[in-house]
Amino acid sequence: MPYLRTDDGVRLYYEAHGTGSPLVLAYGIGGNADLWDTNRDALAARHRLILWEPRGHARSDSPEDPAKYSFARWALDLAAVLDRLKIRAAHVGGLSLGAGIATRFTLRFPRRVRSLLVTNSSSAAGLPLSVDHILMRAQSIKVTLEQGLDAMAEFAMATNPNVRERLALDPNAKEEFYAYYRRLTPIGYANSLRALLAMDHITDQLRSIRVPTLLIGGDRDPSLAPMRVMHGKVRGAKLVVLSPASHFANRDQPEAWNRAALDFLAKVDARSKAR
Numbered sequence: 250m251p252y253l254r255t256d257d258g259v260r261l262y263y264e265a266h267g268t269g270s271p272l273v274l275a276y277g278i279g280g281n282a283d284l285w286d287t288n289r290d291a292l293a294a295r296h297r298l299i300l301w302e303p304r305g306h307a308r309s310d311s312p313e314d315p316a317k318y319s320f321a322r323w324a325l326d327l328a329a330v331l332d333r334l335k336i337r338a339a340h341v342g343g344l345s346l347g348a349g350i351a352t353r354f355t356l357r358f359p360r361r362v363r364s365l366l367v368t369n370s371s372s373a374a375g376l377p378l379s380v381d382h383i384l385m386r387a388q389s390i391k392v393t394l395e396q397g398l399d400a401m402a403e404f405a406m407a408t409n410p411n412v413r414e415r416l417a418l419d420p421n422a423k424e425e426f427y428a429y430y431r432r433l434t435p436i437g438y439a440n441s442l443r444a445l446l447a448m449d450h451i452t453d454q455l456r457s458i459r460v461p462t463l464l465i466g467g468d469r470d471p472s473l474a475p476m477r478v479m480h481g482k483v484r485g486a487k488l489v490v491l492s493p494a495s496h497f498a499n500r501d502q503p504e505a506w507n508r509a510a511l512d513f514l515a516k517v518d519a520r521s522k523a524r
Contacts, residue, residue, distance in 0.1 A: 253333040255304075255326055257317065262308035263301035263330050267293030270363065270518050271336045273327065274300055277345030277369070277496075278441055281307035281432055284344075287503035288510070295511060296340070301330050303350060304437070305444075311437025318444035320372070324354040331361060340514055342366025342463075344499060345411075345472070346445065348373040356454055364517045365458065366510060367479065368465040369496045374475035374482075375451030385409065386446055390439045401438070402430040411496035414469045418493055418501050455482035461520075462486040463513040465506060467494030487513065 252260050264282055266289060276284045282300035285292075292298045302309040303323045312318070327350055331339060338361045341351040349372025355362045367373045378386075385408055393401045405412045406426055415422050430438075462483045466473040468490055480488040489509045494501040 255329045259304050260310045266298040269296040271339035272296040272298050273339045273341050275343040275347030279438055288499050288507050291507040305441035307432045311434040313436050315440045315443050318440045320353050323350040324357055327354045338363050340364045344368045345370045362460045364461040366463050369470050369472055369498050371472035371475040374479040376475050386442050390442050393435050393439050398430040402427045410471050414495035415497045458483045461517045464488045465509055466490050467498035468492040470496045
């Protein structure tokens with residue numbers, strides 16, 4: 250399995266599929282590269298698809314020091330992935346946390362971004378978290394460190410609206426969530442949540458984004474409202490709302506998600522070739 254080591258000594262997992270213009274994606278908080286399985290083949294048929302796992306997630310390292318986690322640090326990790334693969338510029342994006350990382354990468358390294366693909370993400374909009382969200386995430390840290398990751402999966406299924414809506418659409422996803430959390434380390438997940446709670450509020454910076462931007466949301470996703478805010482801030486951004494779809498829209502509506510993403514990327518690449 251391919252890994253790279255960052256300048257601060259953290260090992261990151263990534264995998265590459267297909268050929269074509271590069272597309273680099275990360276999944277949401279606590280997720281892993283395998284959660285793109287419903288999209289991987291379709292994307293890799295047209296693109297050099299790079300799936301990576303941010304520090305604190307699955308096969309990547311989970312430093313014990315919470316100071317080693319932040320959106321700024323994750324954005325540098327994304328830069329390290331591109332550097333390792335000698336990719337000068339790529340389509341970048343992700344789901345939820347992954348899209349929040351990609352958006353901050355776009356703000357910091359605009360010349361390295363061909364387009365931005367944001368799906369089901371409130372962190373990409375960079376708005377302050379609600380009190381209820383802060384309390385839920387703080388309790389998640391406590392459950393994870395004191396009771397373990399099976400207990401965390403059960404807590405998420407009971408309290409996290411992102412997870413509840415996915416289960417409402419597909420009750421069989423329960424085992425998927427247990428497997429999702431079991432791939433984490435308690436300290437990695439807890440520190441990732443701490444970084445999420447300390448998120449920088451970038452909403453006022455979104456107007457500076459000049460790359461083509463696609464937002465894909467789910468009609469049952471609590472993050473749809475922040476994505477509508479982002480849609481209004483990023484000039485020329487396109488918003489696609491899938492239905493019925495939860496926070497995990499790429500899994501609820503994989504064919505529609507693939508079609509929206511691939512059509513967008515094809516138009517961006519065509520415009521680049523025409524110049």
